[in-house]
Amino acid sequence: MSNRYYTVCGILDIDGRILFVRHTYGAAKERILIPGGYVKEGELPSEAVKRELMEETGVVSEAESVFAVQFRKEQWIIVFRLRYISGEPESDGYENSEVLLLKPEEAVKRSDITNMSRAILNAYIKDKNNSLEKECYNSISLKDEVFEIFGV
Secondary structure: EEEEEEEEEEEEEEEOEEEEEEEHHHHHHHHOOEEEEEEEEEHHHHHHHHHHHHHHOOOOOEEEEEEEEEOOOOOEEEEEEEEEEEEOOOOOOOOEEEEEEEEEHHOOOOOOEEHHHHHHHHHHHOOOOOOEEEEEEEEOOOOEEEEEEEEO
């Protein structure tokens, strides 16, 4: 089960270029944006962003850090900084019609980029390392459970 209240997206830098998709529906139709989507019930946000990138672009990635969080009354979005692992970026032909690799400075000047993606990229250009790094810890109260924590 997915929900529209908890969403994720990921900044994936491949050799100095950021991965974008051209959306095929909704308010972002025909515009480029940082790929992402909904968090499924029982799924960690870091797992959701990996899954969404794989489904939408065929790229395997890993969440390295939390770069930003956007809050609205009806939704929150975690923006991850991702590490490229493998795969050739290509469109899923359904949610997006095109996959692009663009230099951040080039992407923010485009008229077809979403406002949120532009804001995220402007912050990335200013200081791409300004993020909360990923760590893990073992629960004292829950046996054999490992938790992700960002920024500690």
